Amino acid sequence: MYDFKTLSYADFEDLTRDLVGEALSLNFEGFCPGPDGGIDGRHAMGGQTTILQAKHYAGSSFSQLKSEMRRARATIDCLIADRYLLVTSCPLTPANKIELAEIIGTKLKQSADILGPEDLNAMLRRYPSIEKSHIKLWLSSAAVLDRIIRSVHYDFAAQSREEMEEKVKVYVPNPSFNESFDKLEKHHVLIISGPPGVGKSTLAEMLSYSYIGKDWEYIPIRSLDDGFSALNDSRHRVYYFDDFLGQIALDPKTLAAKDSELARFIRKIRSTGNARFIMTTRAYIFEEARRLSDHLADPQLDMNKYILDVGIYTRRIRARILYNHLLARSTPLSFVQALILSGELPSIIDHPNYNPRVIEWMTDVNRLQNVAPDEYVGTFMGALDNPHNLWDTAFRTHLKPHCQHLLIALFFMQQYGADLDDLRIAYDALHAVLCEKHRLSSTPKDFVESIRILEGGFIALTGRSASFVNPSLRDYLSDYLSDFALLRTIAPTAQSARWARNLWRHAQAIDLGDGQHRQLVLSLVPVAESFRSIPLFRQSHQDPNSLETRDLQNAERIRVILEWWLVTGEKSLAASALAYAENPAEPFRSWRDLEDMTNIFLDLSEAEYDSLPDRKKLLAVLEKTLIRFLQEGLSGEELTQMAAAVDAADGLLSDHAKLDVADGIRYQIEHTSSMSYQTESLSELDDYGRALKRLARHSNISMTELSHALSLLDDRRDEIELTIHQIPSPSVSRVAGAEPEIFSDVDLSNLFSPLLFRQHDQ
Incomplete structure (x- = not known):
């Protein structure tokens, strides 16, 4: 059962035309909402005219609907129609229909021509294609x-x-x-x-x-x-x-x-x-x-x-996006009236910078607190003229430094959000340095106070995680943080490998000279030396008996350090890379380190690393670890990566290492059966089989042994295929009849004018 509350007035009218038209085998002409003379749909053929009127009053009382119909009586009496249909989302009893019939008068031929939500739901059950064609429903x-x-x-x-x-x-x-x-x-x-x-x-x-x-x-x-x-x-x-x-x-x-x-x-x-x-x-x-x-x-x-x-919207769709936001986000009626009566709707809809994100911002009541109704249209146009100013004014003018510092700290956390505990650690270090540099006062309560102020307007909290309330804020901060002096100041405050890596990636993306890149990396040298003391995991908030990833994995950290060495040639960074490889924060594991470690091993064979101090020692450590991975259980994807690495590194391996590789390949062949039961993916099994064939070339595995292993994979494939059953994909029906390509200023006015009176009906 639908209550139709998620539909706008225009959506509801579209639905009723399609649904009632299907039920009565009539093709209703559609009209934009507005001063339409009581007509939301019209069918005229063979001298007979049927008029449909839709009243979207979901969530409203029956008395409100009655009042509206009394106001509409004069208009209904003037209709030239052989049949009048009233469709409403307001729940109706049989007695309610009788009352409405008396109000409507002689244009209504029978009370059955008054349709409420129960009638609409019954029709939807009979005509599922209409339901599918109305996605929002x-x-x-x-x-x-x-x-x-x-x-x-x-x-x-x-x-x-x-x-x-x-x-x-x-x-x-x-x-x-x-x-x-x-x-x-x-x-x-x-x-x-x-x-x-x-x-x-x-x-x-x-x-x-x-x-x-x-x-x-x-x-x-x-x-x-x-x-x-x-x-x-x-x-x-x-x-x-x-x-x-x-x-x-x-x-x-x-x-x-x-x-x-x-x-x-x-x-x-x-x-x-x-x-x-x-x-x-x-x-x-x-x-x-x-x-x-x-x-x-x-x-x-x-x-x-x-x-x-995506992103190219027709004029009609642009108008409906604004219309829906004004309705759904409860934009104050005084603002809606100012917008519609200003005559600037065409300028907004046709603006070259029109963007749903700006529309979302400018219809959010929480962001209009410092805007007067008579300033609304000018502010709206200003936001479209220069969307960058939306965040710039809010960030520079309305936020205290301790709130700005929290947003900066969050910018270099994970793109999809940060654990609040990790965010506090990053914030405390950064905040202390910036307060000292700019001689600002600070208190232990600054973090909690900043979270309280920023929530809703700048950040969103979900459980124990914080993220930017809108990606456009990240875009703005990307520009704001293009200041080399600021980056160099905050770089040494990094409390995690990921935060430091993200800051470096950001610096690479902006227009800094090679000399400034080198200076920035030099300020990160102490951070690289601390990587071994930064844990990879933390206790899960949801399950105290399990761990969740907190930071970059081991091999990722080594890659970052080596990347910094390429920029600076700093010997201490080379030493940090070797020290980490020899004594990582957590033991190396194939499922998290194999891919990056393989790439590091192959990169170190390139000429750009010829001058890396202790390069041979680092290669030996990585080689030993990769061989150990090969002697453990690997997934099909991991084995594929290993096969590619063994092929590429064949000329780099010592004779002793080649023997160890051959032993590891034999281990994979002998454990094919148990490995195959670790996956439910047919493509994983295919990868595993192809990888075994590649690896077999680097060992003394016989064709009989290889064929037996491949037959075990085929057996497992047959088992999985027996468990596969079909679930239908969703089906989407097209709405009958194409939308008119022309959407005039009159159509635009007709769409929005009901908001002047019905803004708070629902």
Whole structure:
């Protein structure tokens, strides 16, 4: 049962025309909401005219609906119609319908032509294609929302039902949804690309919701490692990787390490009917990635067929986005009136900088506290003229330094949010240095006070995690933190390897000279020396008996230190890299260190590292660790990486190391059966088999032994295939009849004018 509360007035009118038209086999003309003479739908044929009027009063009392119909009586009497239909979202009893019939008068031929929400729900059950074609309706159903909330993997929405309903309310279905859905179903992979703030993440979430509604599992991933570990061909899963290339600028080092893994993961997803993979990225970052990456530019992979560019909205869709936000975000009536009566609606809708993110900001009552109604239109236009000023004024003028310091600390934490305990550690160190430098007073309560002030307006708190309330704030801070002096001041305050690495990546992305890059890295030398004392894990807040990742893994830390050495040639950094390899913060483990350690080992053979002090010692330590990995249980993905490493490093290995490698390969062959039961992924088994064939060339494994191992993998494949069952993908029906391409200023005025009177009806 739907209560229709998530639909706007315009959405409700669209639904009633489609639904009642389907039920009566009539094709209703649509009219924009506004002074339409009591007509929201009209069908005229053969000299017979049927008029449909929709009254969206979900959440309102019956007395309010009666009052509205009494006001409308004169207009109804003037209608030239053979049949008048009233459709409302206000719950009705039989007695209510009789009362309404008396108010409406002779234009109503029978009380059955008054339709309430119970009648609409009955029609939806009879005509499911109409339900599917109205995305906002079925996404907001209690059943779908319950599945989303119950989804085990739905961790970036530790969102409440209310928050999810708000997202659905402001969403405006547009051709991008149908196009993206078709592309995802055809290729199983979708890359949603576009400028910042155009709704990439919103579209991705709405697509994900549609799959959850059909009992698919939802797997949001923060890295490809998360994705590989979750592969399971016997389960129906939709994977979502938001801003998979980063939010601010492309990180070439990370891309070089991960682009091949992305290509492999895409191939795995394509090979199964039980997986879908949705990614979002900023268009300019993705284009740069394809320029730099041979894997992403590979014609065989053909990334172009997965890409959907979003951000080009028709005039009608732009208008509906603003309209929905004004309704759903409870923008004060005085502001709405000022906006509509100003005559500036066309200027806002047609503005070259129109962006849903600006619309969200300028309709949020919490952000309008310092704006008077008569200033609203000018402020709105100013925000569109220069969106950068939205955050600049708020950050520089309205925030005290101790709040600014917290946002700076958060900027260099993880992109998707920071544990509050870790954030406090980073903040305390940075805050102390900046307060001393600028002679500011500070107290032990500054962190808690800053969190209290910033929550809602600048940061969002979810459980024990803090994140920026909007990606545009991160964009703004990226510009603000392009100050070399500031970066050099705060660099030594880094309390984690990730924070230091992120600061360095940020510095690489901005326009600093080589000399300034070197100076910045020199200020990070003490931080590199502290890497061994920084733990990799912490106790989980959810389960005290388990651990969760806190910081960069071992091999990632070594990579960062070596990268800094390349910039400076500083001997102490070379010493730190070797010391960490010999005595890491935690023992090396294949599942977290294999990929990076393999790349480090191969990089060290390049000429740029010829002058690295103790290079041979470091190679020996890494070689020993990699061989130990080969003598342990490895997944198909890990074994694939190991096979590539053994092939590439064949000429670098000592004779003794080659014997150890051969022993490790024999171990993998002999334990194929037990290894195969550690996965539920058919593609993982395929990878495992291909890797065994490659590795067998580096040992004295016989063809009989290899064939036996491969047959064990085939047996496991047969078992998994027996467990695979089909769950239908969501189906999306197109709304009958195309939207008119022309959306005039009169149409625009008609859409918004009811808000002058109905802003608080619901």
